[in-house]
Amino acid sequence: MTIPPPTRSGPRERLRETARELVRFRGKTSRSTNLSLAILSFAILIALWTAISESGLVREIYMPSPLRVSVAMYTLFVDFNFLHDVSISIFRVMAAFALAAAMAIPLGIIMSSFRIFGAMQEPVIDLIRYLPVPALVPLTVIWLGIGETSKIALLWMGTFFQLILLIADGARRVPNEYVEICYTLGARSRQVLRWIILPAQLPTMVDNLRITLGWCWSYVIIAEIVAANEGIGHVIWISRRFGKTPEVLAGVLTIGIIGLASDQVIRYIHRRCFRYMS
């Protein structure tokens, strides 16, 4: 027979309990509390924003109200085929990111596994990694013009060199015990890579992919602002030229929303696939 937990007092008592946990050092809160607080802080942000722009303290050209921005976003999508620009940007990010990941994952693992590659590549990649991406825009334009290739190349450069080091680091952190156990079960090096190094670092890898995908989004805007005829960055830049601040903000917010959504999707996948970690 299972004994039910002692009945807690009414909702008021529970609310007080939650409040205590919220301010306690490293307190514990439920998921619904977290969600309501997240919604609350968005609401506060929007309310503040509305208050500032409606009060007339700031001129509309600098800070249009949320309502104006929403209207601008609506017209962008309905009258100016903004969806096309959004898709173009998403395509650029996805293409460059997929290319970078497809190359960085195997190369990073090899780099961490064999010193001949690690000792040669690491210093070079470390140098390239610190080259600021905006500074590379002129180079990609000189090399590849202003077409799709040049943009994807820029995004690729921004993510590949970061990602390969993160992957190599993740592979290096796989406990040596796992590797040795695998060898003593009769595996060869290639099998150790496939059955130990890859699955053991997979959760870290997915986390790193999520983080670098975020960076990829900032680079696409840089690429599109400098030289592009379409894409979210292009729309933002054109709107600025015509002094349409609501459209600029609408474009920026669109990126934020796409970023948040893709981040949440990967987090969800992470939670689903790596349940064994909790």
Added chain:
Amino acid sequence: MAESTPFLEIDGVSKWFEDERGGPPTQVIDDISISIVKNDFVIFVGPSGCGKTTLMRICGGLESATLGEVRLDGEKVTGPDRKKGVVFQSYSSFPWLNVLKNVEFGLKFRTDVNKKQKREIARHYLDLVGLTDFENFYVSRISGGMRQRLAIARTLAADPDVLLMDEPFGALDAQNREFLQVQLLDIRHKEKKTIIFVTHDVEEAIFLGERIFVFSARPARILEEIVVADHLPKEHDLAVKETQDFFHLRNKLLAITRAEAQRTEEIFIEGATAES
């Protein structure tokens, strides 16, 4: 095979570790020779950092000897393979696999059995270590003691010639440790295997082992070889720990290892002052 034919021979093994910063190499093992017959249960006991684990690793092909060699069934050990199974103290099982898959992993690289047989063998060893009810659990959901039993099952499933255990119960609490010691004797009763078991726990050594090699402080030499059957009844259970004979043997070993642990401390202090 006659009982006295050596199965695993450690022949004049010495080991120096290179200093990564270019200093002089440190000797960790000094000319050790041990000969182990089939189905022997051998214990390496000695102070922490003395080199007993390194010697075990050389036997497993996980490290190479600077001088001398190890032969398994007449063949020189050159690297790790399925003949030498290991059980480590931590990271002993794979968290991304469930319990059954962990044991099956021990059979993954075997070509002498088919898929159906692999599952049967895995189930057999799960049953042997008493984890059948947990076969669908992930490693994070089972206790530390169960994880070590799982590691033993996986290693046995690979059917190694020799089982190398590096302080496998070192991270467990006292009750769990005793429970696993009894289980290990029980498992060994059912599955005859040649075992090298490394520990710094003297009681564990006496309770489990058939032959105990007591190691000196670094560089490791053999100070004493004890045949446990000369002191205690061959078949014994936990009650043996309360007997006078056990007590005497324990005190004898403790006296040696304490002195050696003291020497180990002194070696470290010397090293520290020499560096500064």
